[in-house]
Amino acid sequence: MIKAIFFDIDGTLVSFRTHRVPQSALDALEAVRRRGIRLFIATGRHYSDLNNIGSLTFDAYVTLNGQYCYDDRGVIYKNCIRKKDIAAVVSRLESDPFACMFIEEHRMYMNRMDERAREAQRLINFPDPDIRPARTALDADIYQLMPFVGQEHGEALMRELHHSRSTRWNPIFMDVVPEGGSKRVGIEAVLRAYGLDRNETMAFGDGQNDIEMLRHAAVGVAMGNAAEEVRRAADYVTASVDDDGVALALRHFGLI
Template sequence: MYKLVAIDMDGTLLRSDKTISDRTKKAINDARDKGVTVVLATGRPIEGVSRYLEELDMYTDKDYVLSYNGAFVQKTSTKDVIAKIALKGEDFHYLRSISDDLGVNIHAFSEKYGLVTPKNSTYTELEANINKIDINEMDISVIKDDEVIVKIMMIDEEDVLTEAIEKLPKELYDKYTVVRSSPHFLEFLHKEANKGIGVELLAKHLGVKREEVITLGDAGNDLHMIEYAGLGVAMGNAFDEVKAAANYITDSNDNDGVAKVIEKFILENN
């Protein structure tokens, strides 16, 4: 019997037009009525998923969200942090110097300053628009080395970012969790932070066993949680490496893939 379902947002829960289908809403609600905890697992800050949390009525005292790719596990109603695995200002300064060398843009999510960047760009604007948050363009040298930085992102045109990735110092992969969450976004998290760790921390908080967990995703930043879960599910539109890691492949995000998994493995079997 599955007790916890963690669902990625873009390319998984959301259709191409960024909406949630009625069938998927019903499946999620029916699972929650059976006592299953359903959480959104996203690279976004909690502000970036607030309208979807409202749409799914996920603001009760029993609801959680995995934000910043699992770096934060939060109660949705109070934003209280159940678990936090963050970077520091010194990491931002270090990665900024590397981004300058590679010729790519960079921004970060700071606990103190919000979305912060030394230079605004197209994809920082996109990040702000997706999450409905403001951009703080500033001299980042004022950020102290010990300040909390939740995650850092190199952002740019797909070909520019791809070329930069090929030139990244190998030490970065030892120092950080590095995930490409979209063609334009390369994310750097604390080495011990990823969606898999986030799901594991929440499962332990809830007293749920690994084999009682379902995770669903489509992109590289979903790999850790798909590998962790008792049932790791890849969307029909998922990256090949995600499909290879999954226990099960469902339909695409535009064809109710999430709903079909919940119906098959929870509603028909519990």
């Protein structure tokens, strides 16, 4: 019996085309909540950037790909990148000045803006971040990095970060989190806090950073706009976010 559902945001609940949650999904989530099912967010976004889900509220939030989880009572779980890896990134940026987002608990900033970063900001409807020297990150706890680099460039960078892992849901940039960190780990922390079992869960996602989550949930649902590797990780593939995929899947499984 499904008692909890985890939703990715971008490309799952929210359309890349409209930057909004479709009305069909809003109605479906309201109907699911009336049945007593708990609703959770599982996103790569920072909590301060949950600016595209309108008035929707959730029981708890798994943010930064599982590195920072909270509800209205406070922080449930947090996990930051090792200082050695942050120092390696800062050192790399001194000779290879690509754009990189540094994400702390209560703020985000970039070392610079370039066209790749601007394109990503437009895609996910982010406001322009503060620009600060990369060395600012040496004195802070960093929960996630977002280097705005391509695949080959990213692979070279990751060979220097010995205690971190990366994932992508867009070719423009990647998310870097602590080794062993993922949405799955954050979800497990939330389930423990709420006394729930993963066999009672469903998860919706569309990106590479959703693969572990989809495999971990009792029922993993990939959106129709998901890449093939994400589809293969899911138990069920629904329609795209723009074609009412969330509502159709919830109806398919008899939850609405």
